[in-house]
Amino acid sequence: MSNPLKVAVLGCGSVGSQVVRLLRAQADDLAARIGAPVELAGVAVRRLDAPREVDVPAELLTTDAMGLVCRGDIDVVVEVIGGIEPARSLILAALENGASVVTANKALLAEDGPTLYEAADKAGRDLYYEAAVAGAIPILRPLRESLAGDKVTRVLGIVNGTTNFILDRMDTAGSGFDEALEEAQALGYAEADPTADVEGFDAAAKAAILASLAFHSRVTAADVHREGISEVTAGDARSARDMGSVIKLLAIAELRTTEGEGGHRDEAVCVRVHPAMIPRSHPLASVREAYNAVFVESEAAGQLMFYGPGAGGAPTASAVLGDLVTVARNHRQGTRGVGESAYADRTVVPMGEARTRYHVAIDVDDRAGVLAAVATAFAGHGVSIQTVRQEGRDDDAQLVVVSHEATDAQLAATVEELRGMDIVRDVTSVMRVEGTEE
């Protein structure tokens, strides 16, 4: 058999230690699939004496990650440190030194992906990152390769397990947000500082990566409209139930086609992360607890869904190893896999231009003409109402309005006007509606 393929692993936390474990446990299989045995050439860690889940021989451990990457004999670098720096410098150095790279670093890819892709192109090496989005679920490879002859029109993803767990508890146990968050923290699904998950930063990074691949355009985290779930109330969850819906935090990437001048069709991309109501009959509605799923619509294939664990050491390591096999095969053959493609170079439009639907619950005075006044407010902003439900409650009444599709800006302006109306006591719930056909 051929010379061993030398792999350096940067980081030995929950993912890195599982990567090291699998490199050993699956050694025979990996060798058969790659065509050469894999040799663990070094593991870069922050502290040599830190406790870790896997035994690594002392001579393989180093605190000098840059030295490991640059030592000249490394074929593949696996980066599972996370964060922007030093991860970026290490990946760039690895590529410059002729190594191919596998990474799980969603934050870095979403912030500065193009720099990395260009470096990989220049070096003629692979940069793969399946593990960066939705953990073990194969979604980037299907988008990049399986659907390469199709045209993706929309991606809807539940890509953050923490928020899905919290929203699931709010739906099934009737918990409030704070209570559900505490439960998630107690079970280890949420961190002590849950901001990155709860406020949608993590999902926004993944949305940028999904949108870039789905639409062959450069989309970074800064292009993604982002709203978290901390404002979602137990009342919103009940409202969703009443409608036969459930609230999910969705990462949405859509292709928007508009008729331009002279019949020319303009295509733009809209990428956003926000909580939304989806019907219980939608495949994403049954994604429970901390699971992830990505729903893809394309012109020829129709509706596809990919489901599985979105995080965790072993699942994420599985995705890393899958990439490792491809990258290692290419490295040995002196070829490259399908790289990034930004050829379509589509414009990213701001959230105000996104077309969405709203569910609005309004506490109003219980008197004649209220429905007419509310309907006039919607109409005044060019928003068409699909359904209104009116419920009397003691001395006041509640209106629940679901709109037809309109721009997000029109809908936001409508809600703004409602809040200022005399007959409106409070707008108690505003939630976008997704996953339904007009």
Added chain:
Amino acid sequence: MSNPLKVAVLGCGSVGSQVVRLLRAQADDLAARIGAPVELAGVAVRRLDAPREVDVPAELLTTDAMGLVCRGDIDVVVEVIGGIEPARSLILAALENGASVVTANKALLAEDGPTLYEAADKAGRDLYYEAAVAGAIPILRPLRESLAGDKVTRVLGIVNGTTNFILDRMDTAGSGFDEALEEAQALGYAEADPTADVEGFDAAAKAAILASLAFHSRVTAADVHREGISEVTAGDARSARDMGSVIKLLAIAELRTTEGEGGHRDEAVCVRVHPAMIPRSHPLASVREAYNAVFVESEAAGQLMFYGPGAGGAPTASAVLGDLVTVARNHRQGTRGVGESAYADRTVVPMGEARTRYHVAIDVDDRAGVLAAVATAFAGHGVSIQTVRQEGRDDDAQLVVVSHEATDAQLAATVEELRGMDIVRDVTSVMRVEGTEE
């Protein structure tokens, strides 16, 4: 840009015509992804004057498929004729003439895959066939590539849309089998002769392909235990409902690990197609109508599911085009993708050795000692009972037994004995149970 890549399409039925349509509609995208424009070099049809869904210039049409394949300048052959011959001879000739091949031919691959894989190896060309299993759903590529560093332990698939539609109607509308089949035929989901679908032949071919890829072993259709759904009754469907379950026709491929001599672990493969009850909480239970889904369990990734349309011209063509892009890129670069891998060479065990669970409904005399007698019959064959539900009904009673896991042979022998017992009036339903933890 580079010289055009010449593609020949064999067959211009519902899939072939969609392939031709997409080759045109997606021409710019395909060229960007492949790095060269794609030229439709010829379309082989049975009759030149047959009506078809897409316009093909007369000079590209030919009834001489073999002549087209052998003419010497074809880079990629797309085979969407189906069936064993002439498809096999055409694919072999294409490979011998230096073309790479994309096919959707599940029957041929399941019957004689190894011959084709060897021919591709010998020719140094790619043979891709994502469209052969579960239509548009990317499942073979994830199994072959994304999970290449993991160890798949089980695949459970709903891979036949016709039978899923029928079983879904039996579940939701309470229809009998005949009535549901007629409805499927009226809606175009079932053919006039539904045998291949209803008796599980189609699913068995797909099970063989899935098992081969998941377990890196040679599995052909002849290795697959096959039972169809024509014996499933409205009563079975009701029984399933009562248990909080639903009946699905499953393609199951499992890795069986047994302790051999001296602690050596033997791994074998068991592949089967049969109707089974699964709990409604299982992700596969929510796969409705004619949709397909494949559920994969692996050691590191855990539980994954892939969902989408399992048939139809455009969805199948989407899968064909995805393969075409990969194969075309490899062809231009003079490389090959991940080929077949039979390195594990695992034994395929017969159905009797499979470990399953049974749900058995028994009409019995309503007198003392009946339950004890039935329990003794199970115990006599080494089958442990998990639950028994007893229901009085007029002068007789019904026992519903769910067993723990045992070999299929033990369970079959138990049912055989029950049928011969005096106190047993009838065994009204026997159904395997899947998707539950012991």
